[in-house]
Amino acid sequence: SLWAEQPQRLEGWLRALDADDRPLREWLAKLGSRRLGLYYERLWQFALGQAPGIELLAANLAIRDGGHTLGELDVVLRDRDGVHHLELAIKLYLGPQDTGHDPHTWLGPGCHDRLGTKLAHLTGHQLPMSNGAHSRELLARLGVEQVQAHVWLGGYLFYPWPGHAEPPAGANPQHLRGRWVRRRDWVMAEGEHWQPLQRHAWLAPARVEPGEGWTVEQFAAWLHVLERQAPAQLLVRLEPDAEGAWQEVERVFLVADSWPFSAQA
Numbered sequence: 277s278l279w280a281e282q283p284q285r286l287e288g289w290l291r292a293l294d295a296d297d298r299p300l301r302e303w304l305a306k307l308g309s310r311r312l313g314l315y316y317e318r319l320w321q322f323a324l325g326q327a328p329g330i331e332l333l334a335a336n337l338a339i340r341d342g343g344h345t346l347g348e349l350d351v352v353l354r355d356r357d358g359v360h361h362l363e364l365a366i367k368l369y370l371g372p373q374d375t376g377h378d379p380h381t382w383l384g385p386g387c388h389d390r391l392g393t394k395l396a397h398l399t400g401h402q403l404p405m406s407n408g409a410h411s412r413e414l415l416a417r418l419g420v421e422q423v424q425a426h427v428w429l430g431g432y433l434f435y436p437w438p439g440h441a442e443p444p445a446g447a448n449p450q451h452l453r454g455r456w457v458r459r460r461d462w463v464m465a466e467g468e469h470w471q472p473l474q475r476h477a478w479l480a481p482a483r484v485e486p487g488e489g490w491t492v493e494q495f496a497a498w499l500h501v502l503e504r505q506a507p508a509q510l511l512v513r514l515e516p517d518a519e520g521a522w523q524e525v526e527r528v529f530l531v532a533d534s535w536p537f538s539a540q541a
Contacts, residue, residue: 277327277355285328312475316366316430317350319479330355333418339411347405352415352423359415359423361406363398366479367391367431369444370456370508370529370536376441382433385456385508385529387536391444398427434529437461456529459504469522470495473510482512482527486520505532 279286293300303322307314317336325332334352338345351362369382369391376382380392403425405411415423435441437455464470471490473482490498502509508531514522 278329279327289326310476312478313364313366315476316479317364320362320364320428321351324351324353333359333420337414339405339408339414341410346408346410347402349406349411352406352418352420354420357424359420361403361423361425363402363425363427365394365398365427365429365431367394367429368434368478368510368529369431370434370531371436371441371444373436373439374441376435376443377445379444379446382444383536385510385531394429395446398429403427432527437528454527454529456508456531458531458533458535460533462499462530464495468492469514470511471514472498473512473527475510478510482514482522482524484514484522486516486522489514489522505534508532508535 279289300322304315304318307318309315321332321335324330331354332351333354334349337349337352339347339349349361350364351360353360353362367384367389369384372381374381378392379395380390382391384390406415406423406425415421432452432454433443433447434454434456437457438461443449443451469489469492471484471494508529511528511530512524513526513528515525517523
């Protein structure tokens with residue numbers, strides 16, 4: 277996209293969207309699902325559909341064998357380098373209290389998936405799908421003969437607190453990060469402002485309007501009634517900016533003392 281070579285054009289588009297976000301809200305309203313992964317895909321589709329130099333050929337293209345669905349291609353687009361199949365994923369993983377080099381040791385907050393398992397599924401199943409016979413037949417109807425497959429895996433890696441873990445093999449050195457802490461180890465310094473972050477807001481650093489941030493007493497009351505075995509809670513520490521709004525400066529997953537729960541393979 278020309279946005280890469282001319283970032284001022286991208287900035288202009290984003291600022292215009294900040295001033296009037298109705299087109300984006302209307303686009304997202306069609307989703308009909310609260311799943312974070314689908315929301316992430318929908319955001320990318322909106323941007324790619326308006327990026328100069330990009331032709332969005334298909335999104336969530338179902339690949340079928342008769343009446344059986346084999347899977348779907350998240351995005352198929354054309355740029356000056358050809359046609360690309362993109363698999364989009366947003367994930368948050370918590371690291372072990374040791375080296376962390378092995379992606380299989382990084383767990384989702386609910387202990388239902390592992391980074392290593394996700395990577396294996398992406399590379400072994402989702403990416404090769406666009407070069408399968410059923411996909412090639414469907415893509416030919418779109419005028420596509422050759423396609424390059426790529427994965428965009430975004431998200432956060434959370435490191436143990438207290439403790440230490442090295443990043444998983446292959447992680448971007450500039451990856452977004454946070455920490456995770458068991459309930460028994462939770463300590464809040466005097467004057468800090470924390471509050472839970474709702475799932476739909478996990479994708480970006482939190483910003484809370486002036487007067488809408490939680491007080492220390494509100495957070496203490498919330499924590500007091502939180503079940504000891506409650507699912508992992510994503511918390512953000514906020515600090516006021518020059519305009520009085522609260523900006524995220526740190527995020528932490530607060531987990532039960534018995535976490536991880538029967539971690540899946």
